[in-house]
Amino acid sequence: MQTFDELDFDVFSNADWARLDESHARNIRAHWPDGHYTDGLDQHIADLVALFAWAPNTRIKSHPIRIAMNELTAVTGVMQGTFTRPMADGKGGFIQPTGKKYAINMATVGIWNRQGVMDEEFLFWDNQTFYQQIGLA
Template sequence: MIDRRSLIRNSSAASFGALALAVVSSGSQLAYGATDQHHSHDGHGGEDGFPANLTHAERKHLQIFDELDFEIFTGQKWDRLHESHARNIRVHWPDGHFTDGIDKHIADLAAMFVWAPDTRINEHPLRLATNQLTAVTGVMKGTFSKPMPDGKGGFIQPTGKTYSITMATVGIWNKRNTMDEEYLFWDNQSFYAQIGLG
């Protein structure tokens, strides 16, 4: 049995891949193709697009995560982030740093919309769920259309370039159906290159 917490704590692209493989090999089924449109029955499970054998908790976690990305994040409804995130959540970012607490996470998410107001996630191509763990891929898109704060009191002028990056989020859920920890993965080099800063 793989200790998922130690695997995730020492995260890298390779360990994320190993985690996904472990979920698949353990017999958990995949939930495919979630978008912000109605789920269609595609032969992979129930009529709502989820595998038929998910537990109630696993199904609820994936449903909450869909709502998080498609409605709350994309719509900047920060007053609803507590529906998916625990107050003391620890969030691990792709560059290796982490933050603690929902208020800091809201500030970080809101900062993305300052320079790319059309930032959005409208699809989850692949979703995994097993027990208190979910792993979801998404496609985040936006346009570098407004000045970007450089962290030194100045601004980087917009390039007008669009971006579309595949990302993955691993969440560890508690019994209150909120995440205690969230791990975000995407390729920063590709991201900066797409917006003209790489």
């Protein structure tokens, strides 16, 4: 659980992607709240970079619920930030920032290997609430 706390509180919250391999396997499969998944640490980092591109102050500072059993961990937290920079729309354009803050409940479930890093990560949050808070829904 200490590694998970450091992942969210230090690595994620400070966008220190060079340290992501401390908690993630090179071939990590990451499942995202919209239903898609990616394979590989490089792609996972690219997705995280894209998340921080439009909300560079994104952060998670607490895990009120922390569960660990064998190779499984699960934590909850509040991911928060502010939509201050243009967001890629996936069609070659950009959505202009609204300046709105967000604070959404999130959960992460991890499956860890014998080397002490995650082979698979499941990310959960309510995208509808997220988009409402940043002014896109």
